[in-house]
Amino acid sequence: MKYILTGPLGLLLIILILLSSCESPTTQSAATTSAPTGQTTEQKNSRPAQLKSAVAQDLAALLHLIDVRLLPLTQRAATRPVPLDSLRQAFRQCRLAYKRVEPFTEYFLPATSRLVNGAPVPEVEVEETKMFEPAGLQVLEPLLYPDPAPVTTDTAAYRELRRQTVRLRRQVLSLQLLWDEQEFTDAHVFDALRQQVFRVVALGITGFDTPLSAAACLPEAAAALSALEKPLRLYIKAPREAAPSLIPKLQAASAFLRRHPDFAAFDRMAFVREHANPLSRGLLALQRQLGIEPFSGELRALRPETATLFDSNVFNPDYYTGNRQWFSNPAKVALGRQLFYDPVLSGGKGRSCASCHQPEKAFTDGVARSSTLTGGTLRRNTPTILNAALQAGQFYDLRSPNLENQAVDVIGNRDEMHGSLETAVGQLARQPRYLARFRAAFPEAATAPEPVVSPVRIQNALAAYERSLVRLNSPFDRYVRGENGAELSASAIRGFNLYAGKARCATCHFLPLTNGTVPPTFQDSEAEVLGVPTHPGSTRLDPDLGRYELTKLAPLRNAFKTPTLRNVALTAPYMHNGQYRTLEKVLDFYNQGGGAGLGIAIENQTLPPDKLHLTRQELADLKAFMLALTDTTNTRAPGK
Known part of the structure; x- marks a missing residue:
């Protein structure tokens, strides 16, 4: 009909x-405006x-x-x-x-x-x-x-x-x-075009849109790129340095996808290095050549002037603060680093943030669950804080919207630090070296009525240090960017192709962050229900209810934040309960179809319960790729 x-x-x-x-719970883009009541001929054309x-x-x-x-x-x-x-x-x-x-x-x-x-x-x-x-x-x-x-x-x-x-x-x-x-405007058009290239890389070639009809994945990705040709031809009117090669680059990228439609065998590394990255770079070059400047003044997770999705400075951690007054500066970072290693925040208990987030272990602690100050163990494993700034929620249950709030929770928790921000303020204010650092970090405090040392400034300084711990320059990053001299083993390259293809890892651990922050806008962070057992080999579901404890909605029962896989070589043991001690055990869990695939009765599992049927070699290749995600540059503790 x-x-x-x-x-x-x-x-x-x-x-x-x-x-x-x-009625949609999501808002429309703020990049649009209402249509004018009338348009001139020039505007219409x-x-x-x-x-x-x-x-x-x-x-x-x-x-x-x-x-x-x-x-x-x-x-x-x-x-x-x-x-x-x-x-x-x-x-x-x-x-x-x-x-x-x-x-x-x-x-x-x-x-x-x-x-x-x-x-x-x-x-x-x-x-x-x-x-x-x-x-x-x-x-x-x-x-x-x-x-x-x-x-x-x-x-x-x-x-x-x-x-x-x-x-x-x-x-x-x-x-x-x-x-x-x-x-x-023209700037919006080019922004949308580059964002579409990023969407194809992060979602299109991974099968995110086509979880059950994999054969449609790559033809649809080709169609998604081909959609850029019509807009581009509107802007390429006269011979220019960058313009003549851009349409052929776009056509070559689409043709590469169409020539290799086999989802499992598709060479995603070659596509990203040889087609997608040059295409997004070319789009930015043409935009600037035409005198159309990117939205450099807009606050976004993904910097508007980004050339490729894998640039080392592609993300702006300050986007996730929610408050422009909390933006980082070098003095805040230095102050936060000093506070991070100072047990003053634990109320005389001798514990600092670094007690559980140890730099040599990628800011984890190497145990399944940390010891409490009261003689027991914590409920959940200690996550890395490397790249933790690049997510829209903190903790495994995403209960904290930002790093500032996360600091309050940990410092005040009687099992973790058993401290008091108010008490710490009094102790820090009596130390001249700290007073000087607070004044340098918060110059606006000179004219503010309240004391320079305050709870919120402690929180913000700690968060600023954590936001400085973004590390996106691993061997994989350098290779996928095509840097001179960058090398990656054949096994790791095969592992990346599996990760973004047959193994389906990238449909939850999104590229390039390998966490649950959703591309290409990176505004929201997701949680998944995996059906994690109490221990390897068990068919009993871990009793931790995850997000459901805070929000009583059935889909959130046993749901936990999707963590980053970067630096996973250093962050064992794994899962929210720390029960998997090796990457091999984790990969086997996914290969079996998660908890449901292992026979655990869990109706709301979001991980597909079907077995992946990955071979031993494929599992080894996946591990090789994950090991190539290591980047702990300049993360040593003071004095080391």
């Missing part, structure tokens, strides 16, 4: 669609205006495909069998059509786009203890894949397929209506 928006019913449907888009029109046409084409191909088939399937191949073909056509608009809908309208092609898991609003039903193409996928697909045998599945298709249509129509209101 094709829906026609005419008369009062059409108007009512438009209003309902707009209201439904407003501008490159952004031409691009806006082209994207509108592609959105109309997507809606047309849903109306004439997918929706009629799902309607017919409710009354009589429809060949599964026909349903899948229509579904794949819709996904490919979405990839043509993805660079711009994801950039300008992320909340609505999530309901067209977001992950098929409920959106959790922690503060309100609410869940929102997922929608879109990834929700349709499990109804059509794998074999045998549910719709071939279950009438209820047919009905669900149609319901979700109608919801998909509604969200695409919302995109159309919202897109009509967008106005943007």
Whole structure:
């Protein structure tokens, strides 16, 4: 059936669609503005205006495909069998059509786009203890894949397929209506183009969008890159130094993906080094050549002037502070480093932050669970703080929104440091060397009414030191960037290809951070339910409820933050309970399908329970790649 928006019913449907888009728990991008009431001829002929029109046409084409191909088939399937191949073909056509608009809908309208092609898991609003039903193409996928697909045998599945298709249509129509209101600049266009290259690297080639239909992964990634050609041609009007080679680079990248469609065998390292990185560098070069400056003044997780996703300074740790007054400076970092190693914060108990976060062990402590000050052991393993600044939540249960809050929790915890920030303020204020450091770190304190040493400044200084511990210059990073002289073993290269492919690691431990901070905007950090047992070999689920203890929503039961795998060679033992002492044991756990694959009864496991069937050599290659993620440069304790 094709829906026609005419008369009062059409108007009512438009209003309902707009209201439904407003109910999304995610907000739309702040990079957009309202459309002006009138435009000059010059504005209408501008490159952004031409691009806006082209994207509108592609959105109309997507809606047309849903109306004439997918929706009629799902309607017919409710009354009589429809060949599964026909349903899948229509579904794949819709996904490919979405990839043509993805660079711009994801950039300008992320909340609505999530309901067209977001992950098929409920959106959790922690503060309100609410869940929102997922929608879109990834929700349709499990109804059509794998074999045998549910719709071939279950009438209820047919009905669900149609319901979700109608919801998909509604969200695409919302995109159309919202897109009509967008106005943007040349700088926004180039920002969106580079972000799409990053999206393809971090999500497109890993199978994030296609967990059950792996054969569609690389053709869709090719389509996602090809979508950049039309906008680029609007900007390449005359011969320039960088311009003539950029279109061929884009075409070569898309062709490489199409020539090698085998998901398991695809050489992702070659694609990133030889195609994706040169393409994103070329986009930035062309942007500057045209006199279109990046948004250097905007605060983002990913620096706007970034050339590739693997640059060593690609991230801005200050983004995660939530407060511009807490931004780092060298004096804050120096003060925080001194406080980090000073037991004054533990209230005379002789323990400092470095007691559990030891530099020589990548700021962990090497034990399953640390000893408490009261004679027991802590509930959870000590995580590394290297790169901890690059996540939107702290602790395994993500209960703290930033490093400042995390410091309060640890210092005041009677089992960990049993200290008092207020008591520490009095002791530090009596020490001239500390007073001088606080004044240097917080120059605004000279005119402030409160004393220079305060609890919040202690918190901020500690956090500033931790934000200085971003390390993204491992052997892998240098090699993937293509630095002169950088080498990586053949085993580690194969391991990277497995990590971002067959082994499915990168669909949760996202590139380039290898943690749960979601690319390409890196605004949110995810948690997963793995089904970790009480100890290796056990079929009993670890009783720690994780995020569920704080937010009583069923999907969060036994959910824990996805930690970084960087420096994993130094951070054993592993998992939130520290029960896996070697990387080999961890890799075997994943290879078996997590807890569910081991026979643990856990209904909400987010890790696919299917066995990966990785060979011994493949497991060894994965380990080699993970060992190549080590970078502890300049992290020694004072005096060492």
